Amino acid sequence: MNTQEKKVYYKKIKNYTSSLIKANYEIKRLYSFSFKNTDKHQGRLFSGHSIQGIPKHIRGLICRQNTTDIDMENAHPKILSYLCKINGIMCPNLDYYINNRDSLLAGFENRDEAKKLFLASINNDTLNRKEKHQFFKAFDKETKMIQKRILALDDYKHFKDEVPPTRKHNHNGSALNKIMCCFENDILQEMISFINHKNIEISALMFDGLMIYGDYYDDKDLLNSLENVINNTYEQLDMTLTYKQHSNKITIPENWNGSNSLQQSLKDDAKAFNNMVVDFEKTHAKIVNKSSFVKFSESLNEFMFFNKKSLVESYEEIKCKRVVKDKDGIEAIKECCFIKEWLLYENIRKYDDVDVYPPPLICPNNIFNLWTGFAMDKIENYEHNQEAIDLFLKHIKILCGNEEHVYEYIIKWIGQMIQFPAIKTTFPLFISGEGAGKGSLIRLFAKMLGAAKVFETSKPSRDVFGNFNGAMKEAFLVNLNELSKREFDGSQDYFKALVTDGTTQINIKNVKTMVIKSFHRFFGSTNNEEAINTPKGDRRNIVIRSSDELIGNKEHFTKVYSYLDDVDAVKSIFEYFKNIPGLSDFHKEKLPVTEYQQDLQEMNANPIELWFQNYIKQNCNQGEYEVKSSDLYDNFNSYLRSNFPSWNINLLQFLCRLKRLNVDGMYSKKSKTIRYKLINIDKCLEHFGLDKTECLVELDDEE
Known part of the structure; x- marks a missing residue:
């Protein structure tokens, strides 16, 4: 065996056996078919980095003493x-x-x-x-x-x-x-x-x-x-x-005594690099694609990111012991800078990238999962408090304006958020006077989910959509506090996508920008009576005008605050939401529309949208038909003269704005000289949430 072969064999033995030692001498291996045959489950079964791939x-x-x-x-x-x-x-x-x-x-x-x-x-x-x-x-x-x-x-x-x-x-x-x-x-x-x-x-x-x-x-x-x-x-x-028979080519000399080696002398030394790295890597890892490093803070239940320079500055005073060789190949124990040794450690704990994988999603082995779980999931022993549950359910119902269908939806919304964090739903916005109890609900969320999981901001243009949104990396529930239309200028479409799907870009100072999956839930609270635009058929937002009846109710809030500081009470409320049945398809349920939201929609509706709703009502007994764009324009102008006499737009403006309504069931067609619209009445009625039977009754009454 030449020198190079000895080096290769030594490295193989060291890497394999060190992984065994780290795993307390027991490693469960998964066997899978070659990636070329994965779909058909054919051929040989492989297990990377196992004894299967070790030279004979x-x-x-390793095996001749205990296997056949x-x-x-x-x-x-x-x-x-x-x-x-x-x-x-x-x-x-x-x-x-x-x-x-x-x-x-x-x-x-x-x-x-x-x-x-x-x-x-x-x-x-x-x-x-x-x-x-x-x-x-x-x-x-x-x-x-x-x-x-x-x-x-x-x-x-x-x-x-x-x-x-x-x-x-x-x-x-x-x-x-x-x-x-x-x-x-x-x-x-x-x-x-x-x-x-x-x-x-x-x-x-x-x-x-x-x-x-x-x-x-x-x-x-x-x-x-x-x-x-x-x-x-x-x-x-x-x-x-x-x-x-197993190979006997490699043997351990009879006179070799492991207890005399320098490595063995460091085995139980807390300052030995191999011992320190085990503890350090319980909370630290390298992220290759981001050229950065991550630390999990157990006390804060959140992650901290470092670039290489800041990582060294944070830990450069920590020393460790390592066995090193001098120029003559003589081994000796030397004190070294731990963090610099760790940065060069060939078996450093590392991942290709970071992302968020809440349950029930499975995080790939090469991705560092930023999901940390909810605070109350970590509480195992508690005393059930039904009174606390009843008080907060009453509190939530009042915040829902005492509208039963809205209350039932919000209770399910909270339960689904806890049970299925990987499935995004909708954006509830609560509007009330100051002191009505919105903040107490947010505090309950923070207690149940964990402080780092709930992020509250009155500047979403900066903290959510902007260049200083580092808090979004751990955030799960984002409370847009004191929301106003001005905060959404230029970000409305981005926010719409973020509510129900997509990814988000995280910008942290001195750390490379990262794009992660967004499982953020959004919750709004404001005193502003017209905080957002909500069109008819809104499938993302539910606007709730809360009752102000709790303002000044000191007795109620004294009980609320005492329960918020009581772990048993918070855990009881959390378990109530966690065990609401039948929420796997909640995200498919139709949103309730409050009376207040209907009023806002009427205020925000533009004349073209109001006219088109009226038009399809007038033609609700039709199926699918073609109509000239010029005839639609004439019909619209007739509607304007009766309802919006000061409005005046030309045909081209009318067609452009009609197209921007993005109505399901209305499609553009044209010949060489004439423009048409293909209208499917049933789809249009569904788009605006209109009931065809009611429209037919109204049409009969008019006739």
Whole structure:
């Protein structure tokens, strides 16, 4: 073994065993099909960074004391022979190789290289013209015939079609190899089932075999039983299993004493780098794509971001101990700057990027999840307080203006927010006089969800949509306090998208801008009687004029404040919302429209929208029809003369503004000289939330 091989082997052993040590010597591994075969679940099962991928000599050092390796002997040649038998394909040279492999390979200078030569012939569709061995030449010619015959069969021809188009050569060889790997894995599954039935623990899957815990090398009955299961399932396969001895190439010298090593002397030292890094990485990680670092503060239940410079400045005084080598290769323990060592640590805890994945979403392994859960989810033991629940339900009902249908919707809105944080819903805006109780509801949210989860701002143009919105990275419920139309200037469309879907850009000083999924919920509270525009058919906003009856009610608020400071009370209220049934499809429910919101919609409606609603009411007994744009304009002008005599726009302005209404059920058409509108009355009625039956009754009354 040369020096380079020693270095490679050493690194392999160190990385694998250090991961075992970190995991307290037990790692559960997941096996999956190659990414090329994921959709069809075919071929070999792989597990990255497991013992499966460790070279056999290193694997022998680690496993020979506690596992038994069971191997399919001559697996692929036997599987290929089996395929030929069941499909009536003669393969005398292949069968001769299987039955006389040892004597044939002995005729070559290097047995291992010769074995690879025959396997390569099976998996390559080009004749080997370099090798002059007479039997091999006949074998090689036969395998090319077998490839073509098998891939011409209806059961297998699709394998050739699935060879990636980027592969320019060896289509037949690649396809045949995939077929054999599929059969190999099917046989392996039979082995797994039998071993599990015997209550023997499997250590690892090894493609054409597996390793089991324990020493079974003398147990011939186990091997024979396992062979019988396979060969009874696949008649004519005649598979032979063997106990494969582990490699003894790497050994530990008898005179080596680990307790004398410098690394061993640091094992229990709290200042040792390897010990410090375990604790440090419980709360810190590197974010590769952002060139930044993240820390989770348990006390604040929020994340803090650093660039490299600020991270070093924050931790540069912390020292650690490491074993280092001098220029002569002599090891010694040296005190080092911990953070600088950690930045160069080859196994540093790192993620490609950050994002937010609330339940029930599953965060990918390479993404750092910014979701931290709700504060009350962490409280396990509490005393139920029904009085607190009843008081806050009454409080919420008053904030809903005592409108029952609105109250029921808001109760569900809160419950759905807690139960399904990954599913966004709507934007409720509460309008009331000062001291009506809106702030107490926000405080309840902060207590239930966690202070960092609730972000309150009166400047959304800066803190939500602007360049200083770092607080949005942990925020879940965003309270737009003292909302006004002026704050939405230029941001109305962005806010509309943010309420129900999309992503958001997070800007933190001295940290690279990050774009994350937005699962933010928005909640508005204001004294402004006309805080937002709310069009008819509004599917995002619910505007609620709260009752002012609690203003000045000191007795009520004294109880409210006492419960807000009582963990049992807050937990009881949280559990009430968390256990409201039937909220999985709440986001699909139709929004209630308050009387106050209807008044605002009437005030904000423009003459074109009012005219068009009136127009479809007048034509509600129609189905779908075409009408000239000029005729619609004439009808509109007639409506203006009766309702808005001071209004005056030309035909082009009228058509542009009509188009901007974005009415479902109205479509533009035109010929060479005439413009038309195709109108579907039912869709238009649905767009404006109008009832066709009521419209027909009104039409009959007018007639």
